[in-house]
Amino acid sequence: MMASTVEQRQSGAPPASEHSPSAVPSRICLLTLGGELFAIDLRHIREVFELESVTPVPGMPASLVGVANLRGTVVPLADLRPQLGLPAADVPKYAVVVRYGARQVGILVDEVPEIRTIHADDLLAASARGVTESRPFLSGLLKIEDRMSGMVEVSRLLASVEGAIH
Structure with a gap:
């Protein structure tokens, strides 16, 4: 409780009680994939961790490269990268665990994310730019x-990954 109050003061963000969850400014996590910048709402980030190993699982769809053991989970x-039309790279060094409800997945990323506060005038609608056709989870x-930067919609991302499984 105390840490979040300190973080809010340091970041300049108003206390949670002063705005609704959909109000802006909001906090995002920036990450880099294939040289491109993407953003995820910080409320959906569970953890960032350095990959020690990836265990391949036979029969998984192409978008799922395997599993990792994160403290017993x-x-x-x-x-x-393939879904975003980005070139494959060396084995990424980091993963960002995102969750939506009870569902979660680790996203392989090139760079450790940065946390930022954004404002309403920083956002542009994806449909206005034709982004959703080629990248449906943005x-x-x-x-x-x-x-x-593409703003990742976590519910669409998880639905996309789960759709590849079925």
């Missing part, structure tokens, strides 16, 4: 300084 790992675009 088996976490499925997804490589989003809900919009985010303007970060002089770069554009």
